Amino acid sequence: MSFSKEIVSLVNDEFCSRRKQNEVERELRLNEVHRKCPELRAIDYELSTTGLQILETSLRGKEGLSERIAVIKERNKELLQKRAELLRSVGYDEDYTDIKFRCDKCKDQGYIDGRMCSCLRSALVTKQLEGSGVGQLIAGQSFENFSLEMYPEGVREEMADLLEDLKEYASKFTAKSSNLIFVGGTGLGKTHLSTALAKAIIEKGYNVVYETATNVFADFENDRFRDRYSGEAPVATKYMECELLILDDLGTEVVTNFTVSCLYNLINTRLNKCLPTILSTNLNSQEIRKIYNDRITSRLFGDFEIKVFRGNDIRKTK
Numbered sequence: 617m618s619f620s621k622e623i624v625s626l627v628n629d630e631f632c633s634r635r636k637q638n639e640v641e642r643e644l645r646l647n648e649v650h651r652k653c654p655e656l657r658a659i660d661y662e663l664s665t666t667g668l669q670i671l672e673t674s675l676r677g678k679e680g681l682s683e684r685i686a687v688i689k690e691r692n693k694e695l696l697q698k699r700a701e702l703l704r705s706v707g708y709d710e711d712y713t714d715i716k717f718r719c720d721k722c723k724d725q726g727y728i729d730g731r732m733c734s735c736l737r738s739a740l741v742t743k744q745l746e747g748s749g750v751g752q753l754i755a756g757q758s759f760e761n762f763s764l765e766m767y768p769e770g771v772r773e774e775m776a777d778l779l780e781d782l783k784e785y786a787s788k789f790t791a792k793s794s795n796l797i798f799v800g801g802t803g804l805g806k807t808h809l810s811t812a813l814a815k816a817i818i819e820k821g822y823n824v825v826y827e828t829a830t831n832v833f834a835d836f837e838n839d840r841f842r843d844r845y846s847g848e849a850p851v852a853t854k855y856m857e858c859e860l861l862i863l864d865d866l867g868t869e870v871v872t873n874f875t876v877s878c879l880y881n882l883i884n885t886r887l888n889k890c891l892p893t894i895l896s897t898n899l900n901s902q903e904i905r906k907i908y909n910d911r912i913t914s915r916l917f918g919d920f921e922i923k924v925f926r927g928n929d930i931r932k933t934k
Contacts, residue, residue, distance in 0.1 A: 757811040786816035798896035800925025825858040866897040
């Protein structure tokens with residue numbers, strides 16, 4: 617499992633900011649209670665010198681060291697008890713000035729004994745979802761809420777098998793999984809199941825990019841005319857390098873020699889890198905052959921596993 621360097625960097629920055637904010641909020645609470653009870657300020661100052669006291673007594677030699685440290689610890693115990701009593705006396709809980717962590721398991725560090733904490737993994741997944749192009753869709757579309765009841769009886773069993781196939785694809789996904797092409801008319805669930813796949817695979821920690829064909833080719837077009845001396849990486853690079861590319865609505869773009877060339881380059885590059893791609897289209901096989909050249913169609917029908925969506929527009933039955 618892996619996350620892109622950009623995602624990891626963004627989340628690490630967020631966790632760093634979170635820890636700094638925790639300290640700021642704690643300092644504000646300390647100032648608040650110190651204003652209400654100046655005696656607490658004096659206690660906190662003495663407690664803050666504990667480390668220095670231990671160091672100084674250690675430098676005085678080993679003889680009687682344990683006894684001297686025991687005295688310091690006993691004094692600390694008394695101060696903490698007095699501090700708790702004072703906090704309660706002015707209306708605060710004993711832990712009011714403690715640092716408040718969003719995750720008590722890892723103390724907002726993101727790791728526990730060198731292993732990634734669930735809070736960090738969740739943050740990475742969330743950021744990956746936001747950057748995948750499918751963030752809003754995922755909120756309402758998943759395997760769990762995909763209804764087969766909308767399909768006519770004649771194709772319901774077939775679609776049930778397709779649903780199970782895609783669930784298995786997601787559960788066993790690796791960066792070397794097979795390529796898929798979803799073929800079928802509008803409103804047959806292609807986008808819903810594409811979204812469900814993206815969600816499940818992102819949650820496994822893979823770098824997934826989900827985008828419409830129109831937007832993908834627009835990015836290639838923008839890269840074509842961008843300032844090559846700007847130092848910025850081409851936007852379309854992500855489509856070539858992500859661990860899974862889901863290209864939705866193939867065939868809705870304005871087809872030109874440029875877009876056809878981009879599509880071939882995109883598919884060919886990902887095939888050569890053994891990076892899986894999922895395409896969805898409302899076009900049938902004859903329409904695909906008519907619109908795209910032989911180099912592309914030979915790739916689509918030779919290197920992609922075809923998943924056919926049948927039935928009537930399920931959106932009209934809701």
